[in-house]
Amino acid sequence: MKKYCPNCYYPLQGKSKFCAKCGQKTESGKVTMGDLLRRLWKSTFHLESKFFRTSWQLFVPGLVTSEFFRGKQARYPHPMRLFAVTMFFFLFVLNFLMKEKEEQRSGGAxxxxxxxxxxxxxxxxxxxxxxxxxxxxxxxxxxxxxxxxxxxxxxxxxxxxxxxxxxxxxxxxxxxxxxxxxxxxxxxxxxxxxxxxxxxxxxxxxxxxxxxxxxxxxxxxxxxxxxxxKIAVKQGIKSLKRPSELVHAYLGSLTWTLLALIAVMAGMLRLLYWKQQRFYVEHFLLVLHFHTGALLVLTASFIALRFKIINDNAVNLIALSSLIAMYFAMYHYYGQGWLMTFFKWLVYTIIYMVMFVLLFILGILLVFAIY
Structure with a gap:
């Protein structure tokens, strides 16, 4: 009697223990609590080990993207998943610090x-x-x-x-x-x-x-x-009554604002390097990896600021230095000369600043409209 994979119904060959199509183990479907916990443990720590192996490489401009497109993809987490995890920690730290400041201010109105x-x-x-x-x-x-x-x-x-x-x-x-x-x-x-x-x-x-x-x-x-x-009046009164809720609502939309910015700037890089005939996804992942690394640095900076290891000026300097890191990412990944890369980086940076402000305002307006 021919056997089929219980997951995708692909024909199983002989006494094979795994499906040749989807890779699922050929079992009856009954799972014990121990099996469930072992799978959770394996999948969780597999992601964490990849995350920690990758995180330090994000500080080397353009390295992870270069390695990814050289075929070394299994060693890295999915780029979007890596960004999502980093964004989660960034927003978690930012929310914690904001709530702490709100509690400190609550002594007097x-x-x-x-x-x-x-x-x-x-x-x-x-x-x-x-x-x-x-x-x-x-x-x-x-x-x-x-x-x-x-x-x-x-x-x-x-x-x-x-x-x-x-x-x-x-x-x-x-x-x-x-x-x-x-x-x-x-x-x-x-x-x-x-x-x-x-x-x-x-x-x-x-x-x-x-x-x-x-x-x-x-x-x-x-x-x-x-x-x-009218929108400004509605949100002004709402923010007067519940000021922290408006801020938290915008923080919740910050992920989508950043993703929109990444998508736009990837298109800008494609225009700047159109002669290299690269796929859009290459530019997208370069910008995505850059922002993931920048978020890691900012998260560490906010934690250091919380424990007074550094001051506000140091955080501002670190944020500005990330723009310089993008220059080295473009230089190493696209392989053009220093002067040509500097010119393209300058154009990229100006467009980046403009789009950041525009998307930031658009994000605020959207939050105002639906908050």
């Missing part, structure tokens, strides 16, 4: 700095709880405005002083740098209005409106007709 004359110089808002603080401010102001509507027997000077004392106590508890009632009154006046930077203009709205009304109601109330401005 408002920070005041004064100039030499003792006047308020800047007013900065910290933490996700700012909108809640703004609500409390407006509630207290509403109480003061409604004072005249209270029954005559309640409209006493003691009641007025109680409201003032409540606002002052609130300022003491939530404003870093608060010293006296005059400063609290100044802060309250500064919080009366909020400036929203729209796509085509800037508008000033009452903070009470931001608290009381939905974004759609604000759009109608302030007669905003431009489509882009």
């Amino acid at each position: 408002i920070r005041i700095t004064t100039n030499d004359n003792g006047k308020i110089d800047t007013l900065a808002f910290n933490g996700d709880n700012f909108f809640n603080q703004l609500q409390h401010y407006n509630e207290l102001d509403e109480f003061r405005e409604d004072y005249d509507d209270l029954p005559e027997g309640w409209r006493t000077e003691e009641a007025r002083l109680a409201f003032d004392s409540l606002l002052s106590a609130y300022a003491h508890r939530n404003i870093i740098g608060y010293e006296n009632k005059a400063k609290a009154d100044t802060v309250r006046r500064m919080l009366d209005t909020l400036d929203l930077n729209l796509i085509t203009r800037q508008i000033r709205i009452a903070s009470a409106d931001a608290v009381r009304y939905s974004p759609e109601q604000i759009i109608q109330r302030y007669k905003i007709s431009n489509w882009f401005d």
